[in-house]
Amino acid sequence: MCIPMKKLLLIVVVFAYVFIGRAEQIDINFEYPDIEGDFYLAGTVFFPPSSVMSVNNILILDTSTKKEIASKITVQERWPDDSIMSVEIIFPASSQKKTTYTIHYGSDIKRRKTFSEPAVLPTISFFPAGAGRPVENVDISVGQINVRVDKSTNIRYWWYIVPMAILLFLTVYRSVRTIRTQKL
Amino acid sequence: MIRISVARRIVQIICFVLLVYGGYIFKDWKESAETSQQKIFPTLKAPEGSVSTTQFEKGSILWPSGATPVIENYPPSLVCRFNPKGGMFKACIMHFLSENLTWQTSFKYLLPYITLFIALCFLLGRVWCGWVCPIGTVGDFLTYLRRKMNIPVRRFPERFRLNLSITGYSLMVIALAISTVIGMPNYARFQCYWFLPYCQICPARLICPMFGLIKPNWKDFSTGITTCFTILAWIVLGLFVAAFYFGRRVWCHMCVVGLINSWFNKGSGIELHKKAIKCIKCGYCADACPMGLTAMYQLNRDAIYNQAGCIMCMRCVEVCPRKGCLNVSFFGKKIGNMQRRTLDAKKVSEPVRRNVA
Ligand code: SF4
Numbered sequence: 001m002c003i004p005m006k007k008l009l010l011i012v013v014v015f016a017y018v019f020i021g022r023a024e025q026i027d028i029n030f031e032y033p034d035i036e037g038d039f040y041l042a043g044t045v046f047f048p049p050s051s052v053m054s055v056n057n058i059l060i061l062d063t064s065t066k067k068e069i070a071s072k073i074t075v076q077e078r079w080p081d082d083s084i085m086s087v088e089i090i091f092p093a094s095s096q097k098k099t100t101y102t103i104h105y106g107s108d109i110k111r112r113k114t115f116s117e118p119a120v121l122p123t124i125s126f127f128p129a130g131a132g133r134p135v136e137n138v139d140i141s142v143g144q145i146n147v148r149v150d151k152s153t154n155i156r157y158w159w160y161i162v163p164m165a166i167l168l169f170l171t172v173y174r175s176v177r178t179i180r181t182q183k184l
Numbered sequence: 185m186i187r188i189s190v191a192r193r194i195v196q197i198i199c200f201v202l203l204v205y206g207g208y209i210f211k212d213w214k215e216s217a218e219t220s221q222q223k224i225f226p227t228l229k230a231p232e233g234s235v236s237t238t239q240f241e242k243g244s245i246l247w248p249s250g251a252t253p254v255i256e257n258y259p260p261s262l263v264c265r266f267n268p269k270g271g272m273f274k275a276c277i278m279h280f281l282s283e284n285l286t287w288q289t290s291f292k293y294l295l296p297y298i299t300l301f302i303a304l305c306f307l308l309g310r311v312w313c314g315w316v317c318p319i320g321t322v323g324d325f326l327t328y329l330r331r332k333m334n335i336p337v338r339r340f341p342e343r344f345r346l347n348l349s350i351t352g353y354s355l356m357v358i359a360l361a362i363s364t365v366i367g368m369p370n371y372a373r374f375q376c377y378w379f380l381p382y383c384q385i386c387p388a389r390l391i392c393p394m395f396g397l398i399k400p401n402w403k404d405f406s407t408g409i410t411t412c413f414t415i416l417a418w419i420v421l422g423l424f425v426a427a428f429y430f431g432r433r434v435w436c437h438m439c440v441v442g443l444i445n446s447w448f449n450k451g452s453g454i455e456l457h458k459k460a461i462k463c464i465k466c467g468y469c470a471d472a473c474p475m476g477l478t479a480m481y482q483l484n485r486d487a488i489y490n491q492a493g494c495i496m497c498m499r500c501v502e503v504c505p506r507k508g509c510l511n512v513s514f515f516g517k518k519i520g521n522m523q524r525r526t527l528d529a530k531k532v533s534e535p536v537r538r539n540v541a
C-alpha cells in the first residue's frame with residue numbers, strides 16, 4: 001500500500017472515531033402506588049447538549065425482562081444546537097408486575113415502540129436519578145435582565161478539527177508535490 | 185469497455201436527476217435521513233432576530249417554496265436551495281457560508297460540515313464539477329446544442345479566463361463581506377434585502393426551479409434593492425446562456441463553488457499523469473479541453489498535470505492518441521485505460537496543432 005493510501009486509511013479511522021455513536025443510561029426512581037392494575041409513569045428528563053437529537057433516540061427498558069416499553073415522549077426544550085434539552089416521558093406500568101425501569105439515550109439508540117393516545121389511567125410521577133441534569137447552564141438574574149451563561153463546550157464538534165487539519169495538511173502536501181513535478 | 189465520455193454523460197444525468205428531483209423521489213426517506221444526519225451534524229438554524237430563507241414569502245427572490253431537502257448538507261457543486269420540492273441536498277457551500285456568517289453561527293457547529301466538504305474535495309477534486317454539478321450538466325447540454333447548430337467553438341485567451349476567475353473571487357469576497365456585515369446587530373435591519381447576496385444573482389437559482397417543474401421567482405420589483413438584484417440575476421443568466429454559444433464551460437471559470445473546489449485540485453486523490461516521452465505534440469488534448477487548459481500539451485517532462493481550472497472531465501486522456509501518454513490515477517493507483525483514439529502522428533491534422541498553439 002502506498003503512503004497516501006495509508007494516510008487515507010488513517011483519516012477514515014479518525015472519522016470513524018469522531019462519528020462513532022454513543023449510548024447512555026439514566027435510572028428512574030418512583031414508588032408503586034396503592035392501586036391495583038395499570039397506571040402511567042410520567043416525568044421530565046434533562047439531557048446534556050448534543051447528546052440526543054431526536055425523541056427516537058430515547059427508549060425505556062424494563063430492567064427485569066430487558067424489553068423495550070412503549071412510551072410517549074414530547075420535547076419540551078432544545079439546546080442552541082437543536083439537540084434535546086428536556087423531554088416529558090410517559091409510559092405504562094403495572095402494580096401486578098413490579099419491576100424497575102431505565103431510560104437509554106444516545107445516537108446508538110432506536111426507539112421502536114410508541115403510543116400516542118394514552119388511555120385514562122392514574123399517572124404517577126417518576127424522577128430521573130443522577131446523570132442527565134443540565135449542569136451546562138448557569139442562569140443569573142440581574143434585576144430585569146436574565147443572563148444565561150452557556151458552560152457547554154460541545155467538545156464533540158471540536159473533534160472535527162483533527163480530521164480537518166489532517167485533510168488540509170494532506171491537500172497542501174500533495175499540492176506542493178504536484179507543483180514540483182510540473183516545475184522540475 | 186465503455187467510453188469515458190459516455191460514462192461521464194450517464195453519471196451526469198443520474199446526478200442531475202438525483203440533485204434536482206431527489207426531493208420528489210426520496211420524499212419518504214426525508215425523516216430517517218434527517219434523524220441519521222442529526223447524529224453527526226448539528227442542525228443550523230437562524231437565531232432569534234435573524235432571517236432565514238423559510239421566512240421569505242412567495243414572490244420574493246429568496247422564496248424556497250417551503251420544501252425541505254432530503255439531506256441537509258452541502259456537497260461541492262452548485263445544488264440549489266431554491267429547488268421547488270427540495271432537492272437531494274440543501275444547498276451549495278456558498279449558501280452555507282453566507283447564511284452562517286449572517287447568523288453568526290459558532291464555528292464549532294460549522295466544523296462537521298466544513299470537514300465533510302473538505303474530505304469530498306480532497307478525495308475527488310473538481311470531479312464534482314465535471315461529473316456531478318447540475319449546472320455543469322446544463323452547460324454541457326448547451327454546448328451539445330451549439331455543436332448541433334455547427335457554431336464553431338472559440339478558445340478564450342488565458343487573460344480572459346483569468347479575468348473571469350478574478351470576477352468570481354471578487355463576487356465571493358463581496359458576498360461574504362455583505363453577509364458578515366448584515367449579521368452585525370447594527371445592520372440586522374438590512375437582512376431582509378441583502379440576505380444571501382450571491383444566491384440572489386446565481387443562475388442556478390433560476391435554472392434549478394425551471395428543471396424542477398416550477399416557475400422560478402423571476403422578478404421582485406418591490407424595492408430598489410430587490411429590483412437591482414432582479415436585473416443583476418437576469419444579466420448573469422443571460423451571460424451564462426449566451427457564453428455557451430462562444431465557448432465551453434465559460435461560467436465554470438467564475439463559479440464561486442468551482443473556485444473553492446479548485447483549491448483542492450492539485451492535492452486531490454484524482455491525479456492526471458503525463459508521460460512526456462510518449463507525447464507527439466498533436467494538440468488533441470488541449471483542443472478537447474472544455475476549460476481551455478493547455479498544460480498537458482505544453483509539459484515536456486513527466487508530471488502530474490492537475491491544474492486549478494481542470495474539471496476532471498478526462499477528455500484529454502480519452503482523446504490522446506498515444507497509449508500510456510496521459511493517465512488517470514486515484515492516490516497513485518492507475519484507473520483503467522481510458523484512451524479511445526489510436527492515431528498515427530502523421531494523420532494529425534495541422535489545424536488542430538495550430539488551434540492549440
Ligand atoms: S464550476 Fe461549473 S461545474 Fe463546478 S460547481 Fe460551478 S457551475 Fe458547477
Ligand code: SF4
Nearest residue numbers: 473494495497498500
Ligand atoms: S485538463 Fe483534461 S481533465 Fe482537465 S478539464 Fe481539460 S480535458 Fe478535462
Ligand code: SF4
Nearest residue numbers: 463464466467469504
Ligand atoms: S493528445 Fe497526447 S500525444 Fe497529443 S499533445 Fe496531448 S498528450 Fe501529447
